[in-house]
Amino acid sequence: MARGIKDKVAxxxxxxxxxxxxxxxxxxxxxxxxxxxxxxxxxxxxxxLDAAWLSVGFDALNIGPSGIPASMALRLDNVAVTKVExxxxxxxxxxxxxxxxxxxxxxxxxxxxxxEKLKDTxxxxxxxxxxxxxxxxxxxxxxxxGNFAQLAEAYRNRHGIxxxxxxxxxxxxxxxxxxxxxxxxxxxxxxxxxxxxxLQAPMVAAPLGLYDCxxxxxxxxxxxxxxxxxxxxxxxxxxxxxxxxxxxVSNGWELQGQGWxxxxxxxxxxxxxxxxxxxxxxxxxxxxxxxxxxDCFSIxxxxxxxxxxxxxxxxxxxxxxxxxxxxxxxIPCQIDxxxxxxxxxxxxxxxxxxxxxxxxLLGRAGERQRQDNPKLALSxxxxxxxxxxxxxxxxxxxxGV
Amino acid sequence: xxxxxxxxxxxxxxxLQRSAIAAAHGWFAPGLRGLGKGERAFGSWDEDAVTMAVExxxxxxxxxxxxxxxSVVLASATLPFAERQNAAILKEALTLxxxxxxxxxxxxxxxxxxxxxxxxxxxxxxxxxxxxxxxxLALPASEDEMHQGDAAAAFLLGDGPGVAExxxxxxxxxxxxxxxxxxxxxxxxxWESRWVREEAFGRIVPDAVGATLAKAGxxxxxxxxxxxxxxxxxxxxxxxxxTGIPAEAACDTFAATVGDAGGAHALLxxxxxxxxxxxxxxxxxxxxxxxxxxxxxRRTGGTSRPRLAVSDWLERRAVSDNYMKFLVxxxxxxxxxxxxxxxxxxxxxxxxWRNRKAVLGLVGGRCTRTGAVQFPKSDISVNPNAxxxxxxxxxxxxxxxxTIVTFTADRLxxxxxxxGCYGMVEFDGGGRMYAEFCDVEADTLExxxxxxxxxxxxxxxxxxxxxxxxxxAAPAG
Numbered sequence: 071m072a073r074g075i076k077d078k079v080a081x082x083x084x085x086x087x088x089x090x091x092x093x094x095x096x097x098x099x100x101x102x103x104x105x106x107x108x109x110x111x112x113x114x115x116x117x118x119l120d121a122a123w124l125s126v127g128f129d130a131l132n133i134g135p136s137g138i139p140a141s142m143a144l145r146l147d148n149v150a151v152t153k154v155e156x157x158x159x160x161x162x163x164x165x166x167x168x169x170x171x172x173x174x175x176x177x178x179x180x181x182x183x184x185x186e187k188l189k190d191t192x193x194x195x196x197x198x199x200x201x202x203x204x205x206x207x208x209x210x211x212x213x214x215x216g217n218f219a220q221l222a223e224a225y226r227n228r229h230g231i232x233x234x235x236x237x238x239x240x241x242x243x244x245x246x247x248x249x250x251x252x253x254x255x256x257x258x259x260x261x262x263x264x265x266x267x268x269l270q271a272p273m274v275a276a277p278l279g280l281y282d283c284x285x286x287x288x289x290x291x292x293x294x295x296x297x298x299x300x301x302x303x304x305x306x307x308x309x310x311x312x313x314x315x316x317x318x319v320s321n322g323w324e325l326q327g328q329g330w331x332x333x334x335x336x337x338x339x340x341x342x343x344x345x346x347x348x349x350x351x352x353x354x355x356x357x358x359x360x361x362x363x364x365d366c367f368s369i370x371x372x373x374x375x376x377x378x379x380x381x382x383x384x385x386x387x388x389x390x391x392x393x394x395x396x397x398x399x400x401i402p403c404q405i406d407x408x409x410x411x412x413x414x415x416x417x418x419x420x421x422x423x424x425x426x427x428x429x430x431l432l433g434r435a436g437e438r439q440r441q442d443n444p445k446l447a448l449s450x451x452x453x454x455x456x457x458x459x460x461x462x463x464x465x466x467x468x469x470g471v
Numbered sequence: 472x473x474x475x476x477x478x479x480x481x482x483x484x485x486x487l488q489r490s491a492i493a494a495a496h497g498w499f500a501p502g503l504r505g506l507g508k509g510e511r512a513f514g515s516w517d518e519d520a521v522t523m524a525v526e527x528x529x530x531x532x533x534x535x536x537x538x539x540x541x542s543v544v545l546a547s548a549t550l551p552f553a554e555r556q557n558a559a560i561l562k563e564a565l566t567l568x569x570x571x572x573x574x575x576x577x578x579x580x581x582x583x584x585x586x587x588x589x590x591x592x593x594x595x596x597x598x599x600x601x602x603x604x605x606x607x608l609a610l611p612a613s614e615d616e617m618h619q620g621d622a623a624a625a626f627l628l629g630d631g632p633g634v635a636e637x638x639x640x641x642x643x644x645x646x647x648x649x650x651x652x653x654x655x656x657x658x659x660x661x662w663e664s665r666w667v668r669e670e671a672f673g674r675i676v677p678d679a680v681g682a683t684l685a686k687a688g689x690x691x692x693x694x695x696x697x698x699x700x701x702x703x704x705x706x707x708x709x710x711x712x713x714t715g716i717p718a719e720a721a722c723d724t725f726a727a728t729v730g731d732a733g734g735a736h737a738l739l740x741x742x743x744x745x746x747x748x749x750x751x752x753x754x755x756x757x758x759x760x761x762x763x764x765x766x767x768x769r770r771t772g773g774t775s776r777p778r779l780a781v782s783d784w785l786e787r788r789a790v791s792d793n794y795m796k797f798l799v800x801x802x803x804x805x806x807x808x809x810x811x812x813x814x815x816x817x818x819x820x821x822x823x824w825r826n827r828k829a830v831l832g833l834v835g836g837r838c839t840r841t842g843a844v845q846f847p848k849s850d851i852s853v854n855p856n857a858x859x860x861x862x863x864x865x866x867x868x869x870x871x872x873x874t875i876v877t878f879t880a881d882r883l884x885x886x887x888x889x890x891g892c893y894g895m896v897e898f899d900g901g902g903r904m905y906a907e908f909c910d911v912e913a914d915t916l917e918x919x920x921x922x923x924x925x926x927x928x929x930x931x932x933x934x935x936x937x938x939x940x941x942x943x944a945a946p947a948g
Contacts, residue, residue, distance in 0.1 A: 191810070195883055198814040203822040207830045208847060208941060210893045210905050211814065211930075216881030220894055224877045227918045275881040276890070276913070325895070325905060326845045326853040332877035332895060457877075457895060457905060 074348040077469065078173040080301040080309045082294045083112025086425045089289035089413035090258040097126075097133045097187040098143035100290035104418075105144050105183060112179075112294040113304060116144065119294070120177035122151040125164035125184040127416030127453075129155065131197055132187035140183055157453025158364065159317070160184060161291065161420025162462035166315050168295050178300055183292035184422075186415035195286055196416075215275035215283050217455035218367040222277050224332035225373055229384040237277055239387040240368035241268035244281045246396050247365065247404045251411025253438040258285040258413030282368040287413030291421035293428075298469060310431050313349035313446065313465035316341045325457040337461035338377035338450065345463040346379075351446070355380045358465075359444035360430055361401060362423035364452035365408040371395075374450060375403075397438065405430065405438055420462060423449035427466050445471040473591050475768065476598070476633035479531030479777040480624040480742040481523050482729055482784040484910050485800075486510040489617055491792040496612040506617040510790065511730035514606050514621045516800045516887035517909060517928040520547045521557050522940065524604035525564045525926040527623035529870070530777040531600070535627055537565060541597030543573040546586035548734050549606045550575060551938060553654070560940060561602070563831035564926045566867055580650070580700075580760025582734030583624070587741075588640045588764050590628050598629035603735035608657045608801055615659060618702035620730020624738035634745050634773035635754065637766070639687035643679045644762035647671065664703055672706040676763050677713035680755065683765035684714070689753065691715035694767075696744040698722050698756035700736035716755065728785055734760075743781035745770065787948075789910075799887060811885035816932040818939055828865065833924060833942045835902050836863030844868075844901035868924070871898040872947055873906075875920045880913035896922055896944050909943040921947040 085107030087100045095103075109116070124140040126133055133139035137151030154163040161184035168180035191197045196214050200206055226236050245265055251257040263281060271279035301309055318341035324330040342354070351357050358380065365371035372390055375381040380401055381389045389395065395403035406412050406426035409419060427447035429435040446467035453460040493507030514523065524545055545558040552560075558573035576586050583603025590599045604623030609615035649667040652659040676699065684691055697720040699707050707721045722740050724731075732739055737758040744754050748770040758764045779787065791797070798804040828834040829847040836848030839862050843854035848863045856862060878894030885891075892908040894916075908916070909927055922944040929941040 193810040198811050198885070200815075203819050204826060204847075206816075207818070207823065207826060207929075207939060208904075210907050211884065212879070212881050212891060212893055213883035216879045216884055216891065216893065219879040219881070220877035223879075223918055273880075274883050275879045322849075322853045326847075326849075326903065328843065328854065328901065328903075 075169060075173055075315055076313050076349055077298065077311045079169045079295050079312045080298045080306070080469070081312070081428055081466065082114070082179065082296045082301050082304065082306065083108045083110070084293045084425045084428050085111065086256060086291040086422055087289050088256045089287040089415060091189050092288035093189065095288060097139065097185050100187065100288060101140060101143045101183055101185050104290040104292045108292045108294050114179065114294065117147050118179050119146060119149055119181050120179055121149050121168070121171050122146060122181040122183065123164040123167035124151055124153045125155065125160035125417040125420070126153065127155060127158060127160050127186055128188065128197055128199065129153070131191060133185065156460045158366065158416050159420060159451045159453035159460040159462040160417045161422065162315070162449070162451040162464055163420070165293055165421060165424065165464065166317070168293065169312050169315060172295050172297055179294060179296045181292060181294050182421060183290065184418035184420065185290040186417040187288050188286050188415060189288050213275060214455070215278045215367060218370055219275040219278045220332055221369045221373055221456055225369070228331055228333040231387055233277065235387060237269065238265070239372060239390045240282055241265045242390050243365065243368040243371050244268050244410060247408045247410035250397055250405050250438065251407025254407050254412060257407040257411050258287045259407070259411040278367055278369065284366050284409035285411065285413040287415045289413055289415030289418045289422070291418040291425050293421055293424060308432060309469040310428050310466055311469045313467050314345040315464050316345040316348060317460060317462045318344070319460050320454065320458045322458070332456065334373050335377050335452065335456060335459065335461060337459055338374060338452065341461040341463045342378045345465055349465040351465070354378065355401070357446055358401060358448050359442070359446050360405055360427065360440055361403045361448045361450070362406065362408065362426055363403055363450040365404055365410050366414065366452070370452070371403065378448070378450060402440060405440060420449065420451035423451060424464055424466060431466065431468055472637055473593070473628050474631055474633035474637065474771070475626050475635040475745070476629050476631060476773070477531050477535055477627040477775040478625065478634065478742040478745050479527050479529070479533070480622065480739055480781045480784055481526035481530060482512050482622045483514040483518055483523065484787055484789045485513050485515060486788045486790050487513050487794065487797045488790065488792045491794040492617055495794045500612045503612065503617060506614065509727035511620040512622060513797055513800065515909065518606065519551045519928060520549045520604040520606050521551055521560050522926050522928060523606065523621065523623035524561055524602045524625070527604060527625040528561065528565055528600060528602050530779055531625035531627055532565070533778045534775065537567055539598045540567050540600050541571060542599040543567065543571055544576060544586045544590055544599060544601045546576045546582040546603040546734055547605055548577045548579055548582055549608070550577070560831065563827050564940070566832040566834060578761070580733055581737070581758035581764050584737040584756060584758030584764045584766065587626060587738060588642065588766050591637050591766070592640055598627060601626045601628060603738040605733040605735040607733050608803070610658045611798065611803060613658070615661070618731050620725070620732050622729055622732035622739045623735050624742045626738065632771045632773060634775050635768040635770050638689065638769055639683050639767045641679060641683035641686055641765045642762065643675065645675065647675065647761060668703055668706065668709065671759055672701065672703065672709050673713065676710050676757055676759050679763040679765050680710060680714045680757055683767055687767050689767065692717060693753050694720045694755045695752040696720060696722050696748055696754040698737055698740040698744060698754065699759070700724055700731060700740060701759065702726070702731045710757070739781065746776070746780040746782060809885060814885070816930045816939065817935065818932060818937055830941060832867070833869040835866045835868050837866040838862050839864055844898065846902050846904045866902070868898055868902055869942060871900060873898045873922045873924065873944060875916065875918055875922060876903065877918070878908070878916045880916070892916060906942070906944045908945065910945040923947045
């Protein structure tokens, strides 16, 4: 294996816009909001950036093509701006570009910014769009909930779990994220809900009801990265460094090959194992202090616990119901509300996850700060659908951990 | 002489109760109440004369070698395309040989029987697949709306004793306009039925039937199965009286169960007669419309029985009293479909041409190194084969059974028949696909459920007047 990225790059500053239905804000405004916070946190000026990466999931519906929209919105110094898109995993992709540029020495300081303006479509949920000419002839134009809902029956059949028990565990996932989101001033959805509300909500795509689905939001998030040496030279002392950045991309096996039963994410397992190896993590359950995972739907979060090896196979339902992933549990998951309640501005989500992990590691998460001095945090950012997707995993932690 | 080697049929699963039509229009057209008995078959939103023809043909060809087919004749007055040969779509769906002769023919109420007679008389070498399929439209509150039904039937013709041999054929042609429909109209216009009864079924048809019996040298009393579609009550009995055909020979017209499938109806009835007739029985089929075609057949000893015979299709039914659904599925009413329906369905024709085997024929690939089956075919196999390029050979999946691996019932995605049911299916013998489901009840879906593939409309491009076709999974059986 390659030598990896561990501790070669530090996060100099991060920013995140308030997520939600930002009717008053263009994508430019959202980017500026996140960027100004990050600049101040980093203690640098725009002229010190050597390069930038911009992530957006639905460019045709908001900012349009190319890296130009970020350069113009932020009035960058005519530096290189690369636009990246990898479905809902785009945000982590932007960070990967910036981190690799710094690690290679091609850039001293680089910016990763993700943005999405989803609430200009006129309807709820993610926009319908083409997936290419071949897909449009032979694929299923289903909704995101419809695609992810299929995990539930497959998982249930594999592990012999009753419909009611699984639905209750899924509901717990959502109730927990609403509790967490209520404590987060930047979150889209800040209302606590009870389990009955989840269980009785209208069905969107069986068995996913309304509260099994995450918010579809406007928002932006960004990170400024540099080397640990430059960070120290700029006066930073407590450094959060990148421990691992791994991506696994479906090659069609799940959909076209033999053996996948639809109950888990093949790519997440691969990306997790690679990331743990890169970061030197041998016992993820013991070593990871907190997680932000891609909880686009409650069932996604639930099965991901097993794919990330923090629940034993078939144990995720019990672990969820035991509160293992609650804010005060052994490994809090979505302590900021997650996609479910912080919201899901597609191109920004991967960076939003890392933003929360960064704040928690530095003890700057305010009311929702985890009190056990977290040292290592994981984010899991997934794009596509269970049978064909991009799984991105980022591990960040305190320097020296 | 050319004989009938096999036959098959298709009747859509949905059956609208005519009482629901009568109830909807009772305030305006109380006269319809008298017609409000029984049920009529209607296709789902994703069925048309082409998809129904494909189903009938697949059923007919169940045990047959498709490579023996040299000609395809598709008869219908309700084909979806005026330009773009409809029979060519069918040829691709059935994965027939490329060097096949194919033709669409229309012409009205006797189109199906005319095409069959022509094919039987043609005496070409090799086999002919002759199909009639209709999805007629009518104005709401019209008698046509009550009488009509959707159905298709297919016949494989060729040398050999088969299931029926031709004894005689005969035709008369007149510009007798009992009903008409201009090419760009979607519903017909009918003249007074009393005149049609007397002039057509009292004179034109009996004369033609008599002439055909004379040609065959058969006394009318020997006819055991008399096929003559007409929505006019008593028309069959009238012709029997006039010609001497025994009244008990008159076959079920399916007026109470299917409705009148226009140009396809005589062939639907003929398929049923072949199912029920004994060896030696005499079948006389008369098709009226701008004249009359008559065909006399003798049932021979062949035992070809389709997977589902007409009687099975009659059983495979989903009763509906939802008249609004009938209107929506037939595009008779504009409804608010929501913004998700605005997704542009423009079809790049170049891509369709390149991918026609996969899209229209559901042809996948099998790796010649590993034997693994996949859909769609690809340059590099999905299952590891040392990364060899170009090792896949064509592998047909359409006739293979499949089982559900994953599924959902999606109430967010746009479909005219919510919830949108879809999921992953795996074929017997390998290969899987992410497929839309059709003809399903959402709450009965299960992992492991057996399915069979059906050729359906995938989507409509309303802006440009095009429709995509693809295969969907339906419950097996």
